[in-house]
Amino acid sequence: MASTGISSLDKLLGEGYPDGSTVLIIGPPGIGKEALGYWFTNSGLSQGDFSFYVTKRSVKEVLKDANGFGIDYRQRVPLWMAREGGQIKFNISDLTGLSFKVKEALKENATRRIRVVTDVLSPILMLNPPETIYKFLTQLFDDAKHYDLVLLATLEEGMHPPQVLSAMQELFDGVLELRFYEEGLVARPLFRIKKMIGIPPQPSYFNFVFSRTGMELSAYGK
């Protein structure tokens, strides 16, 4: 198990994300999906794991965003694969190149436990034909099994047709959902584990609040 970096989520999942699993975090832009990736990466770095962050943004932008959640990557730095400012640069329209670079990075660090976090899934789905996407994801999931790594990917709600969202949820081993629910005059952000390999389905919703020390979860309705 790989700790999520959030103690309340570790408890829900039974210590963390299962090794060799691919996890999808789905929700609207701005709700805080990336924060789960920041804490997961940070937890990996503190445990000496190889943390690999693949982002469509520039490293500077990620650092600023992560800092807003209380994560400071200046002490321990993940391997950045980014549009700008990272150790590895990539072009999001070139999935073959991206796949190759990811494979190389994983191969070089195969002796350590590997954690991969990425926010490029939504742009990939928007900018590439379905066959190319399918090929890329199959390759990535094969790598996840081969290296026994944990892959955390975020997916934007509202930018893709419902059938694409459903297909993606089918492909991943685990799906975490962050959404806003309207309750009278309150817009309530709720969290749910839609599915996770190795644990029974969990239909319960949880209230969540971000703080600089993590994500606080409490059972919805209490």
Next chain:
Amino acid sequence: MASSRIDIPTILLILGLIGVVLGLVYPSSTTGVPMTGVPTKLGLVIGFPVPTALFIYAAFWALTIRKGLGGWIYRNQALGISLVSLAYLVELVGNFLTITILANNQFLFDVGFLLRFDFIAIMTFYWIDSSMRTVHDIDPLSRDTLYWSKLRYVLWVLNMFGVGTAFVLAAVDYQYFVHPPAGILGAVLASLIPTVIFATYLPGIIVLPIGALRSKDKYLRNQLVWFALSSFCLIVLAGLADLIPKIGPTPAFLLSGFCLYRSARSLVPLNKLSLDDKLKKDSN
């Protein structure tokens, strides 16, 4: 989805529009706010409190959504909508006071106008700036269109220059500035300052719709469309009310408030919990 049912702002809008029609049928003043009789009371009830409630509702929803958002870029955008709602509310209150209490005090009338103008100018640019950063963040290729990350500093300076100049001129000689016939310089400045301020909006007005289309984010698209409609209603309908006094400013504020409320609600998708989930919650 909540948008399919009739909510409180929709009821307020319908009531307000009925009141506007009644006010048109029974006009009793040139300002559009009747001064005597039954239509007077109706006009005062609808012309001020109903749009006020709509702007407060818009600000409230933007802030309540902001509270649940994690990313600072999106939190700023939600704050932008609430600040614009507040600025429009100030404009509504100022307009109401101008018609009722300050009509005979030219100094307070002019200074009040400039303060409201400045407040709206700053808050609108704050919203444009925060929305441009949102559009950049959700762009699949993270494009920095028009080099906004750098251009924004220049535009903020220009915006503040326009706002500041208007304020200083008003403080030094408000009559000279507000009433251009007093001199050519006054006329030039009076037309130049709004032009400078509008120029700071122009890149945003062009890029925001393009960004929304590129991102394919239907919620962002809805948010921008409702915001644009709100501004359109306030500017165009209020302008129309100046030309045709019988209409009055109430329809402009009513529609603008409602559109701003819809824009605030489009900041994120708001889902509804199923009956099963509610029962589970109650049993907890």
